[in-house]
Amino acid sequence: MLLKIKQEWLPLAAWFILALPPMQRFLEQSMVTHMLVQIPMLIIIGWMIGKTLPAEWKAKIAPWNRWGITGMALTIVIMAYWMLPRSLDGAVSEWYFEVLKFITLPVMGIALNLSWPLLNSIARGVLMLEFWATLMRLGWLYLDLPDRLCANYLLSDQRILGQLLLLGGSAYAISWTLRIMFGTKIIKA
Amino acid sequence: MSSTAASRKIEYSDSENRNALIAVKAHLIGGLLVFLLMMLAGFAMRAAQGTWLEIAVDLFYQIMTVHGVGVVGAAGIASTGVLWYFLRQYVRLSNTIFWVNFCIFLTGVVMILGSIFLGGYGGAWTFLYPLPAISMGAWSTGAAAVFQLGLLVIGTGFLILYLDIGRAILAGYGSLAAALGLPQLFGKVPVDNTHPPTVVAGTMVLIVNFLGIAAGAVVLVMGLVNLYNPEFQPDALLMKNLIYFFGHVFINATIYASVTAVYELLPRYTGRPWKTSKVFYAAWFAIVFMVMAVYPHHLMMDFPMPQWMLVMGQILSFGSGIPVLVVTGYGALMIVYRSGIQWSTTTKLLFLSMFGWAAGVIPAILDAMVTINRVFHNTMWVPGHFHFYLLLGLLPMIIGFTYHLAGEGRQKEVKATDNVGFYAYLIGGFLTSMVFLASGASSVPRRWAVHMDEWVTFAQVGTVAAALVVLGTLLFILRALISLPRAADPS
Numbered sequence: 123m124l125l126k127i128k129q130e131w132l133p134l135a136a137w138f139i140l141a142l143p144p145m146q147r148f149l150e151q152s153m154v155t156h157m158l159v160q161i162p163m164l165i166i167i168g169w170m171i172g173k174t175l176p177a178e179w180k181a182k183i184a185p186w187n188r189w190g191i192t193g194m195a196l197t198i199v200i201m202a203y204w205m206l207p208r209s210l211d212g213a214v215s216e217w218y219f220e221v222l223k224f225i226t227l228p229v230m231g232i233a234l235n236l237s238w239p240l241l242n243s244i245a246r247g248v249l250m251l252e253f254w255a256t257l258m259r260l261g262w263l264y265l266d267l268p269d270r271l272c273a274n275y276l277l278s279d280q281r282i283l284g285q286l287l288l289l290g291g292s293a294y295a296i297s298w299t300l301r302i303m304f305g306t307k308i309i310k311a
Numbered sequence: 312m313s314s315t316a317a318s319r320k321i322e323y324s325d326s327e328n329r330n331a332l333i334a335v336k337a338h339l340i341g342g343l344l345v346f347l348l349m350m351l352a353g354f355a356m357r358a359a360q361g362t363w364l365e366i367a368v369d370l371f372y373q374i375m376t377v378h379g380v381g382v383v384g385a386a387g388i389a390s391t392g393v394l395w396y397f398l399r400q401y402v403r404l405s406n407t408i409f410w411v412n413f414c415i416f417l418t419g420v421v422m423i424l425g426s427i428f429l430g431g432y433g434g435a436w437t438f439l440y441p442l443p444a445i446s447m448g449a450w451s452t453g454a455a456a457v458f459q460l461g462l463l464v465i466g467t468g469f470l471i472l473y474l475d476i477g478r479a480i481l482a483g484y485g486s487l488a489a490a491l492g493l494p495q496l497f498g499k500v501p502v503d504n505t506h507p508p509t510v511v512a513g514t515m516v517l518i519v520n521f522l523g524i525a526a527g528a529v530v531l532v533m534g535l536v537n538l539y540n541p542e543f544q545p546d547a548l549l550m551k552n553l554i555y556f557f558g559h560v561f562i563n564a565t566i567y568a569s570v571t572a573v574y575e576l577l578p579r580y581t582g583r584p585w586k587t588s589k590v591f592y593a594a595w596f597a598i599v600f601m602v603m604a605v606y607p608h609h610l611m612m613d614f615p616m617p618q619w620m621l622v623m624g625q626i627l628s629f630g631s632g633i634p635v636l637v638v639t640g641y642g643a644l645m646i647v648y649r650s651g652i653q654w655s656t657t658t659k660l661l662f663l664s665m666f667g668w669a670a671g672v673i674p675a676i677l678d679a680m681v682t683i684n685r686v687f688h689n690t691m692w693v694p695g696h697f698h699f700y701l702l703l704g705l706l707p708m709i710i711g712f713t714y715h716l717a718g719e720g721r722q723k724e725v726k727a728t729d730n731v732g733f734y735a736y737l738i739g740g741f742l743t744s745m746v747f748l749a750s751g752a753s754s755v756p757r758r759w760a761v762h763m764d765e766w767v768t769f770a771q772v773g774t775v776a777a778a779l780v781v782l783g784t785l786l787f788i789l790r791a792l793i794s795l796p797r798a799a800d801p802s
């Protein structure tokens with residue numbers, strides 16, 4: 123019993139740790155950790171909350187989320203919003219942007235968790251591809267654009283982020299290839 | 312999953328089968344009509360180069376653009392129809408997705424036509440960066456953008472279709488490697504001669520086209536960003552690499568998709584099965600990599616390219632095409648040899664395709680040699696080699712399949728019109744390609760709207776040849792339009 127409670131509180135605890143000012147400062151001082159650590163963590167927290175949501179809640183949400191379309195639409199809107207350089211800048215300099223970020227990203231994680239399994243397999247494939255293409259396109263843009271996109275971050279930060287996005291995209295492509303070519307799974311899901 | 316499960320045919324309901332047949336016919340008729348229109352465009356270009364027809368220069372480049380993108384699109388959609396028709400017998404494919412791709416394709420076609428003829432885009436189907444952005448007033452940024460968006464839309468449709476094909480193959484065979492026959496090739500499981508060649512070919516097409524279109528989706532968006540945000544200037548050579556990777560793979564894959572018609576139909580007309588073997592698997596496995604790695608033969612004159620890539624491009628170009636070609640050509644000969652086959656236009660076309668493909672590869676290989684490319688780069692030699700295997704290799708596969716569906720293959724006698732069509736097409740297609748090659752050998756450049764006086768004779772002979780091709784194709788298409796819509800499934 124004790125263990126079960128612990129598991130459910132884990133995401134909330136993680137959320138609080140991320141929200142602690144020193145932690146928040148630390149992760150947001152560079153574009154790389156902001157985009158590749160803090161934001162994904164917030165989404166994963168949401169995903170875990172979604173997993174532990176009580177069954178009655180899920181049953182209540184389900185009619186509003188047929189085939190996972192509503193949830194996916196919400197996910198895409200939130201994700202697109204936080205990919206805008208303006209939003210990231212806002213989160214660093216304005217407190218209300220920051221609050222918005224700490225709420226919407228976990229919500230996105232929850233929506234993703236509830237909707238992904240309901241989604242048609244072809245739609246899932248299209249979204250995964252689009253996600254991959256986004257990694258590559260953004261990575262390329264960050265590498266080649268002559269200007270800084272975020273007023274709060276250095277150009278060199280942007281370049282490193284670009285390289286990491288390209289690396290991440292390539293790793294994603296390779297793992298996907300291995301799985302469908304030979305049925306090998308690198309991460310057991 | 313092993314042999315028994317795999318070679319079992321998939322059962323569909325009658326209404327599903329009827330709907331699928333209509334869909335396949337729509338793909339073929341749509342593709343063939345576009346081919347015919349684009350041949351007329353080709354005829355017009357040749358006549359203009361031969362001074363028999365006056366076309367404004369900007370219109371010439373619009374026609375050249377629509378010709379290039381039109382035939383590539385038609386080849387894509389028609390060959391998909393061929394592959395899908397056969398593949399659905401072995402893995403459960405969705406009619407809905409097949410139609411979805413068709414409709415998305417038509418949407419993209421409308422966008423592209425608009426960008427060319429309303430927007431004046433004439434930067435060739437290869438949309439080579441940074442040309443779309445620097446038209447010097449010939450077309451607007453919007454026109455170039457709509458053209459690339461149209462391609463992006465079409466690519467997305469194909470990706471959706473490939474996702475369905477991939478899902479179906481994974482469901483039926485567990486992994487793409489198994490569908491390609493790799494466990495059999497490497498001795499993990501005993502060789503199963505009844506493993507369908509169509510599944511092997513379909514898997515290869517799926518893999519390479521998926522990657523090709525994915526690269527295309529990235530490069531098209533980067534081009535679009537550049538159009539609207541000119542200060543973003545991606546590396547031009549990287550863009551060129553991706554574009555040619557995408558373009559080379561996509562057009563090549565149409566042949567590998569259509570060749571399933573040879574694997575499936577020659578056995579039906581000769582009563583001898585097409586047996587898969589280790590050699591067959593090895594050839595198709597090799598081609599998966601070769602088709603993707605040979606594209607640097609388009610970049611031989613780009614000296615900053617890493618040398619190893621050009622070396623690879625040259626060496627693999629020698630070998631690319633050959634494995635499958637040999638396996639298929641030899642297999643086809645063995646099946647037909649002394650089989651007492653009754654020659655119909657269907658089987659003649661399928662057999663012709665083997666010749667056209669094999670012979671067309673020779674000038675292609677020549678051009679992929681650095682020393683020769685130094686002279687032939689961007690000359691008419693290039694259109695020469697690809698018109699050869701597209702006109703005499705790819706199209707005969709597609710038209711042959713259409714004739715089969717129309718029931719021509721089982722008719723007792725070959726109709727006179729079909730005979731005229733066949734020989735007009737054969738002679739015209741051969742001449743068209745040979746004249747291109749001869750012009751290339753005389754260093755006539757490609758993609759020039761206006762030709763110098765010394766070159767005009769070539770173009771005029773080319774025009775006559777083009778007229779023959781158009782005549783043959785017209786007869787084929789009339790026949791298809793008349794008998795295809797009502798024909799029952801012959802299988």
Ligand code: HEM
Nearest residue numbers: 350353354356357379382435436694701757758759777780
């Ligand atoms: C009657 C038949 C045809 C004729 C007369 C014809 C003629 C032409 C001409 C004159 C060009 C431009 C050559 C230049 O660079 O100056 C061309 C380009 C091209 N053709 Fe054809 N063609 C025919 C059929 C086809 C078919 C069936 C295909 C493909 C299945 C095809 C694919 C292409 C491609 C990909 C280009 C390159 C366009 C570019 O350079 O951007 N053609 N053709």
Ligand SMILES: [Cu+2]
Nearest residue numbers: 559606608609
């Ligand atoms: Cu090529």
